[in-house]
Amino acid sequence: MTVKQEPVSVNWQTLFAVLPVVWIWAFYRIEKLRLGLLLLIGVSYGIPFLVMFSVMGLSQGVIGPEWGYILLIVLQIVIPIRFIRKWSKQWNEKFS
Numbered sequence: 001m002t003v004k005q006e007p008v009s010v011n012w013q014t015l016f017a018v019l020p021v022v023w024i025w026a027f028y029r030i031e032k033l034r035l036g037l038l039l040l041i042g043v044s045y046g047i048p049f050l051v052m053f054s055v056m057g058l059s060q061g062v063i064g065p066e067w068g069y070i071l072l073i074v075l076q077i078v079i080p081i082r083f084i085r086k087w088s089k090q091w092n093e094k095f096s
Contacts, residue, residue: 003028003029003030003031004029005095006095007091007092007095007096008029008030008088008091008092010085010088010089010092013026013029013030013084013085013088014081014084014085014088016084017080017081017084017085018077018080018081023036023040023080023084024036024037026084027084027087030084030087030088030090030091031091032087035083035087036080036083036084039079039080039083040080043075043076043079043080044076047072047075047076048072
């Protein structure tokens with residue numbers, strides 16, 4: 001099944017990138033499904049791994065471990081939004 005060769009709404013794509021499971025469709029619409037999957041797997045497993053080690057180091061200091069978890073959640077939301085917006089704009093440039 002091929003993707004419709006038409007411009008996409010960047011705002012809708014951004015909303016889809018935030019919603020669980022729907023982000024798969026957002027990446028598919030701009031023919032970036034494989035990169036999107038790699039990106040989200042990296043964000044879902046790589047960043048928590050790094051935060052876990054930083055939290056271990058920060059738990060001894062002034063900043064508590066809760067800041068590491070807040071950072072983790074923010075990054076897991078912001079990184080996919082950044083890339084879906086960038087790639088959607090590039091997709092739309094093909095049609096202008």
